[in-house]
Amino acid sequence: MELMNKLFEAAKANKQRIVLPEGEEQRTIIATEEIKNQGLAYPVLIGNQEKIMSMAKELNVDLSGVEIIDPNSYEKIDEYVKAFYEIRKNKGMTMEKAEKIVRDPLYFGTMMVKLDDADGMVSGAIHTTGDLLRPGLQIIKTTPGVSVVSSFFIMMVPDSPYGENGMLLFADCAVNPNPTYEQLAAIAIATADTAKNLCKIEPRVAMLSFSTMGSADHELVEKVRKATELAKELRPDLMIDGEMQLDAAIVGKVAAQKAPNSQVAGRANVLVFPDLQSGNIGYKLVQRFAGAEAIGPMCQGFAKPINDLSRGCSSEDIVNVVVLTAVQAQAQNK
Structure with a gap:
């Protein structure tokens, strides 16, 4: 804490x-x-x-x-x-x-x-x-220049090696049910800025999906890919990568196999979920099964x-x- x-x-x-x-x-x-x-x-x-x-x-x-x-x-x-x-x-x-x-x-x-x-x-x-x-x-x-209001949780996982000594930011878990790829890019950027300005950490943002770097092809995966590309284009100063599965995002050994060239994979401290269903389910799973403290949902934008x-x-x-x-x-x- x-x-x-x-x-x-x-x-x-x-x-x-x-x-x-x-x-x-x-x-x-x-x-x-x-x-x-x-x-x-x-x-x-x-x-x-x-x-x-x-x-x-x-x-x-x-x-x-x-x-x-x-x-x-x-x-x-x-x-x-x-x-x-x-x-x-x-x-x-x-x-x-x-x-x-x-x-x-x-x-x-x-x-x-x-x-x-x-x-x-x-x-x-x-x-x-x-x-x-x-x-x-x-x-x-909204703040000028910000297209969408979103939410984030600060997840504090006790005795965990993942994220930033057990701290990760999850977004969006409370506001946007099915964001477009443009909105998903905006959520990623906003959460990265929150990580930097509020939590005082260097953000490493993983754009989550059921595919890692092209391992699957589906319209849902394509949305995450396009969001990742747009976020990188808009904010080349940020470490944002995807699409990637959760294990590739936070587990070093898995990242080495699935995304060996990624700066983010295996080290992510900001997890951007593709939609509200997965985000809301995800934070509650970590809260209940891992005994994490979930601080939020906080609004950004x-x-x-x-x-x-x-x-x-x-x-x-x-x-x-x-x-x-x-x-x-x-x-x-x-």
């Missing part, structure tokens, strides 16, 4: 304001106390103050000093409604609709980030990934950091994602 220790220290050194729209949810309340006590961020809970404080008392949680905002009584709600209307008026938005939508905690939290009243947002303990992405894509939108949680997350998971979001915000605020 050396990486997380470094990220915790980075978060403490320059605390960011992170909004938690699921403020009335038990695990979120427990996590908020930990975030406050460790000085990891300035957490902002969205919800009814009386309900949140009552639940905190039942949980024996101290939320003193934590900001709690109820959209229904927030002094800047009219400003938020007008701003949201302006963003969406060309899509048929009316002021009446905006008035209702912005009071939804997820939309409200996203507007806080958009209007710089928060540096980042974390949600997903009780909402789906789609619930988070919808306001994110409508309000925050948004103009400002908003991140997702698994609905099966623990309060500790929420703390970790808040820390990662804070460090993302630090980088974007430079």
